[in-house]
Amino acid sequence: MTNKKTLSxxxxxxxxxxxxxVATFSATLWYSQQNTSTPxxxxxxxxVFQSEPEATAQPAFHPLDKVVVSVKGERQTHYVMIELAxxxxxxxxxxxxxxxxxxxxxxxxxxxxxxxYEELQNQQSIDQLQxxxxxxxxxxxxxxxxxxxxxxxxxxxxxIQ
Numbered sequence: 001m002t003n004k005k006t007l008s009x010x011x012x013x014x015x016x017x018x019x020x021x022v023a024t025f026s027a028t029l030w031y032s033q034q035n036t037s038t039p040x041x042x043x044x045x046x047x048v049f050q051s052e053p054e055a056t057a058q059p060a061f062h063p064l065d066k067v068v069v070s071v072k073g074e075r076q077t078h079y080v081m082i083e084l085a086x087x088x089x090x091x092x093x094x095x096x097x098x099x100x101x102x103x104x105x106x107x108x109x110x111x112x113x114x115x116x117y118e119e120l121q122n123q124q125s126i127d128q129l130q131x132x133x134x135x136x137x138x139x140x141x142x143x144x145x146x147x148x149x150x151x152x153x154x155x156x157x158x159x160i161q
Contacts, residue, residue: 059151060091065101066157067108073117080112080120083157084133090149097146107140108133120160130155 066083084104088094097104111132120129134153141147 055089059087061085062094067105069109069112071112071115071117078117081159085154085156086150087152088149094149103140107136111136
């Protein structure tokens with residue numbers, strides 16, 4: 001008798017829990033439709049369960065702070081000033097790159113410390129150097145989520161003296 005009564009009580013508790021869950025979901029859905037500009041359930045469900053922002057159709061460009069590094073020459077030290085922009089289709093996610101500027105500076109400093117002024121001065125193709133900078137930054141961001149959002153790295157200014 002006790003087992004039947006216990007089973008009956010558990011069934012009633014389960015039924016009440018399901019009713020409360022359905023009522024809560026329905027009330028939340030009704031409230032969100034009343035207080036937002038999203039009129040249908042499909043949009044609301046997409047909005048609630050979408051964790052990743054959508055990619056933009058056109059690429060966006062996020063400028064980085066300029067970086068000045070020194071390079072060795074045959075007779076003296078020279079300086080390279082680079083202004084970069086990151087090309088991305090996820091502009092909302094790439095905004096966090098600004099907080100990683102010390103990482104960017106460090107990676108570029110290491111890369112340019114291996115170069116000589118004469119090598120940079122006689123650089124046949126800026127595209128090759130730009131590709132090397134992109135690979136350097138992608139490697140620097142390998143342990144972050146930022147690496148997946150970088151489509152390209154563009155030079156917006158390159159001065160060597």
